Amino acid sequence: MTGSDQSTVDTSKALANAFMKANPTIKINMEHQLGGSEGDNVVKTRLSTGEMTDVFWYNSGSLLQALNPAQTLVDLTENLDAAKKFLAFVASSAGTEAVTAAVRPAGPYRIKGSKLPDDAIQVAKDLQAYLDKGATSPALEFLSPIKGPSLEQITVAVGSGLTRPAEGAAQYDKDVEKQAKQLGLAGW
Structure with missing residues (x-):
């Protein structure tokens, strides 16, 4: 199961088709x-x-803890x-090659041995240089074990200028604390 935006659909189809071509005895239903x-x-x-697909594409920084x-x-x-x-195929250079053949990369590749194509957008190339130097760290959303349910609304308000960033950060901290308490997580 993957998202329904066109880029994600194209990416997931490219990965599934390339994998099935290399592994003809395995069938992937999208x-x-x-x-x-x-x-x-x-x-x-x-x-x-208990009706979930065996493999699904989910934003790991999303409400992962709420999935129990x-x-x-x-x-x-x-x-x-x-x-x-x-x-393993998805996280390989063969996987990135399959994706690159179907969709122009929107960002850098984190998989060793994978190279951005010459026609990749400039921002992807610029970010790739930082990755190659090891000069990056994960975004906070990937370090935090929980997300507040109002994250989407808070980021839209900050991004559109309706809420100042410091105020949005404070709202988010309260939102996360509320979510953690509702889930009964220790330490909140």
């Missing part, structure tokens, strides 16, 4: 979901009912080996 909070609700519902990963992201049943093989 599903696409809505983005934003609507897509989050689909993922949560399917996980809680200890209980919902465990056994891949009989498709475990195929799923692991596919994910």
